[in-house]
């Protein structure tokens with residue numbers, strides 16, 4: 001929603017990210033009820049964007065995920081003022097233990113065989129893309145310290161969203177639910193920490209936090225422009 005009436009057209013706003021992910025500009029099929037998830041988090045929505053902006057919380061917050069997608073396999077994405085996030089070079093889906101997988105999206109280049117990217121399109125939407133599924137997270141601010149996070153998974157083709165793949169979709173949703181719940185706990189801790197007397201605003205790591213800094217600058221620019 002454009003509250004000011006002065007925002008650029010959506011196509012203009014999304015163009016830098018659309019260009020980056022042109023390979024995924026093809027039909028994505030919603031998984032439906034068994035592929036959707038809603039969480040309520042006692043934290044400001046911006047802390048959820050911060051959480052997804054960096055990868056250094058993986059070893060401590062996501063030990064399971066980190067066992068196959070380590071910090072050093074990730075890279076930062078902070079190329080424009082409009083979005084930021086992180087990517088991994090070791091995406092390798094193994095959901096059922098017998099080699100069955102979802103169909104891949106059509107025509108992807110070789111780099112997507114093992115790459116996956118997680119990007120926040122400012123202000124409050126996040127996307128994850130993998131060769132065999134994508135997700136959208138909408139951060140809905142309910143109050144300054146309360147956010148509803150709505151998650152929806154998308155797949156390549158109607159067969160992937162049909163009954164034959166119901167168990168696989170359920171397994172994938174549980175995998176993501178576990179990761180998002182791990183994030184939820186730490187983000188609620190970040191919210192409490194912002195009220196601690198010792199909190200002084202913190203320092204950014206140039207190596208680890210370029211995407212987070214990108215987001216802060218975007219917010220600060222808009223606050224200054226008011």
Ligand SMILES: [Fe+2]
Nearest residue numbers: 051061062183
């Ligand atoms: Fe996380």
